[in-house]
Amino acid sequence: MNDTVLVTYGTTNGSTAEIAEAIADVLRKTGLTVEAKPARAVTNVARYDAVVVGGGLYAGRWHKDARRFVRRNRVLLAERPVWFFSSGPLDASASERSIPPVRGVQRAMTRLDVRDHVTFGGCLEDGAKGWVAGMILRSGKGGDFRDFGVIQAWAGGIADALTHA
Incomplete structure (x- = not known):
């Protein structure tokens, strides 16, 4: 069993952090020891037995902190x-x-032999930082499209894989 996990x-704007906390x-x-941290704050990966990495999508790219963490x-x-x-998607497509x-x-998935990837709906609400975020909100295309039931089910699959390893 892998029992120390980094998420x-x-x-x-914090919505990806909320997904990470839910995971x-x-x-x-399930009894695992888990730390959820911003990617820019992680200094030592060696102490973790397994890792979940998430990133918000911006203009077709993962958040720079997630990219830098993986690199x-x-x-x-x-x-x-x-x-x-x-x-990321600010609609029901996910x-x-x-x-x-x-x-x-x-x-990165291919290079690291990542076990799985999923794209969850995003969230962009009033008060979000950034010029582009403001434009999206002014155009009426913001909202919360995260499905926490789906997020929890996906995390349950990770828990099964780790506790039955």
Whole structure:
């Protein structure tokens, strides 16, 4: 059993962090020791037995903190079980069909032999930082499209894989 898990993420406005915390909560409930941290704050991957990495999607790219985390830790990540998630579509598409990883995430998945990837709906609400976010909100295309039931089910699959390893 892999019992110390890192759930790390890159986010701008916090919605990807909330997804990461939901994943961490599911893993904790199965008896795993879990830390959820922003990717930029992680200094030592060696102490974790498994890693979940998530990133918000911005203009077809993973959040820079998630990308940098994977690049900085690629050697250690290749030695342990790793899962990726993305958050981003500001519509119901993530609930309606499986959305493949963006190109950069797919390349990292191949290099690291990542076990799974899923794209969850995103969230952009009033008060979000950034000029582009403001434009999206002014155009009426914001909202919360995260499905926490789906997020919890996916995390349950990770918990099963780790507790039955």
